[in-house]
Amino acid sequence: xxxxxxxxxxxxxxxxxxxxxxxxxxxxxxxxxxxxxxxxxxxxxxxxxxxxxxxxxxxxxxxxxxxxxxxxxxxxxxxxxxxxxxxxxxxxxxxxxxxxxxxxxxxxxxxxxxxxxxxxxxxxxxxxxxxxxxxxxxxxxxxxxxxxxxxxxxxxxxxxxxxxxxxxxxxxxxxxxxxxxxxxxxxxxxxxxxxxxxxxxxxxxxxxxxxxxxxxxxxxxxxxxxxxxxxxxxxxxxxxxxxxxxxxxxxxxxxxxxxxxxxxxxxxxxxxxxxxxxxxxxxxxxxxxxxxxxxxxx
Amino acid sequence: xxxxxxxxxxxxxxxxxxxxxxxxxxxxxxxxxxxxxxxxxxxxxxxxxxxxxxxxxxxxxxxxxxxxxxxxxxxxxxxxxxxxxxxxxxxxxxxxxxxxxxxxxxxxxxxxxxxxxxxxxxxxxxxxxxxxxxxxxxxxxxxxxxxxxxxxxxxxxxxxxxxxxxxxxxxxxxxxxxxxxxxx
Numbered sequence: 272x273x274x275x276x277x278x279x280x281x282x283x284x285x286x287x288x289x290x291x292x293x294x295x296x297x298x299x300x301x302x303x304x305x306x307x308x309x310x311x312x313x314x315x316x317x318x319x320x321x322x323x324x325x326x327x328x329x330x331x332x333x334x335x336x337x338x339x340x341x342x343x344x345x346x347x348x349x350x351x352x353x354x355x356x357x358x359x360x361x362x363x364x365x366x367x368x369x370x371x372x373x374x375x376x377x378x379x380x381x382x383x384x385x386x387x388x389x390x391x392x393x394x395x396x397x398x399x400x401x402x403x404x405x406x407x408x409x410x411x412x413x414x415x416x417x418x419x420x421x422x423x424x425x426x427x428x429x430x431x432x433x434x435x436x437x438x439x440x441x442x443x444x445x446x447x448x449x450x451x452x453x454x455x456x457x458x459x460x461x462x463x464x465x466x467x468x469x470x471x472x473x474x475x476x477x478x479x480x481x482x483x484x485x486x487x488x489x490x491x492x493x494x495x496x497x498x499x500x501x502x503x504x505x506x507x508x509x510x511x512x513x514x515x516x517x518x519x520x521x522x523x524x525x526x527x528x529x530x531x532x533x534x535x536x537x538x539x540x541x542x543x544x545x546x547x548x549x550x551x552x553x554x555x556x557x558x559x560x561x562x563x564x565x566x567x568x569x
Numbered sequence: 570x571x572x573x574x575x576x577x578x579x580x581x582x583x584x585x586x587x588x589x590x591x592x593x594x595x596x597x598x599x600x601x602x603x604x605x606x607x608x609x610x611x612x613x614x615x616x617x618x619x620x621x622x623x624x625x626x627x628x629x630x631x632x633x634x635x636x637x638x639x640x641x642x643x644x645x646x647x648x649x650x651x652x653x654x655x656x657x658x659x660x661x662x663x664x665x666x667x668x669x670x671x672x673x674x675x676x677x678x679x680x681x682x683x684x685x686x687x688x689x690x691x692x693x694x695x696x697x698x699x700x701x702x703x704x705x706x707x708x709x710x711x712x713x714x715x716x717x718x719x720x721x722x723x724x725x726x727x728x729x730x731x732x733x734x735x736x737x738x739x740x741x742x743x744x745x746x747x748x749x750x751x752x753x
Contacts, residue, residue: 294642294675295642295675297641297646298643298645298668298671298672298675299668300643301645301649301664302645302664302672304646304661305645305663305664305665305667306665307661308660308665309659309660309661309665309707311661312659312661313659313709316659316709318660319660322654323660326655327611327654330655331611407613409610409611409613409614409615410610410614410615411610411656411658412610412614412619412621413610413619413620413622413623413624413723414610414619414656414657414704414708415619415704415705415712415719415720416657416709416710417710418657419615420610459618461712462711482618482619482710482712482716483617483618483719534617538615538617539614539615539616541615
């Protein structure tokens with residue numbers, strides 16, 4: 272039971288009344304300031320990025336320990352489970368097959384891409400080296416936005432706009448880089464748009480985040496919807512940000528203008544991710560167009 | 570509650586001999602616990618959809634409802650600011666919502682000073698509902714009213730977990746007044 276404290280009942284005491292009034296005034300000013308800052312950060316989403324990366328840099332060690340703990344705990348339980356039944360081993364093999372299946376489709380897509388390029392231009396592409404290998408140390412799990420925090424930052428060469436991938440496929444892209452941590456816009460955020468194509472042919476589409484863990488695949492050429500459940504979409508490379516041929520989503524439900532896709536690389540099941548360089552960074556720089564956070568780059 | 574004599578050697582917070590309440594602990598405990606709870610986004614939980622309750626806000630509610638007057642009315646500004654730095658919400662939404670909550674609870678205290686836990690829980694449920702819906706609407710994500718069913722699991726989880734948080738606050742509250750041995 273909440274006891275009414277004497278402080279809060281001002282009565283006819285002038286000093287107490289004044290104190291209470293000052294309290295309301297201070298809280299009201301705080302709320303006003305909050306509203307102003309909110310309006311400012313909705314209008315210019317980048318305004319407070321520096322402050323935020325400083326804060327997450329400061330708290331990063333906590334996250335690192337947590338991420339290491341997550342991996343260790345899981346392997347601990349996995350080894351216990353291994354004694355009890357072969358089911359866990361089976362599950363692991365199934366996971367490997369899943370990865371292999373995705374890899375196979377990716378390879379097919381790559382082969383096709385190569386063939387096409389070679390046929391048209393006779394060009395070969397140099398291998399790309401990853402910028403950094405890192406852990407996802409946290410995510411905005413209680414907010415409607417879908418961000419994740421990464422354990423590497425500017426000091427490791429990470430820059431804004433770089434794609435983040437896992438062995439299963441694309442995870443997202445770097446939204447802002449602090450010195451030791453960076454914030455990643457996950458594919459499922461409603462602001463995330465990735466140009467994709469079907470792995471088997473050239474049906475091009477946009478994959479947009481739906482905030483509930485799935486993606487909305489919007490076909491660019493409307494007409495008869497050729498999609499079927501089970502189709503796998505890979506990045507098309509349009510826009511120059513993402514390398515072509517990285518797995519993104521599998522169609523689970525066909526809609527009028529495209530499909531609903533399930534994310535292939537679920538960030539929750541990902542321990543280690545790789546930060547890739549921007550595919551055609553020089554060209555993008557040459558165009559000198561700022562990479563807006565929300566807009567599709569196409 | 571049975572009252573102990575003023576001259577008793579012990580009370581509920583430990584021996585009284587050469588031991589006193591620490592002002593740092595007594596006043597700092599709510600602040601530190603709310604700030605630590607605001608750091609939950611750094612827990613290694615990578616959620617595909619909003620699912621985790623807003624622990625910072627829930628602890629603020631817990632402290633404010635169980636110990637009115639311990640947090641000053643302007644506490645929403647600094648605590649909301651720290652919550653904003655980690656929550657992934659646009660900067661300012663926490664400041665605004667935390668401050669408004671402090672004002673709302675002050676008004677509630679003036680109208681209904683004597684409440685039992687069920688009424689506190691009801692208050693917290695109502696405030697959590699408003700907080701989560703408003704926070705989602707101002708989050709900058711393209712969420713319309715039709716998308717709000719996405720928040721349902723999070724809202725229900727927060728409401729159900731409030732008594733646990735309140736119990737935790739009660740534990741911290743007992744810790745807050747522990748008597749500390751004076752050095753020297």
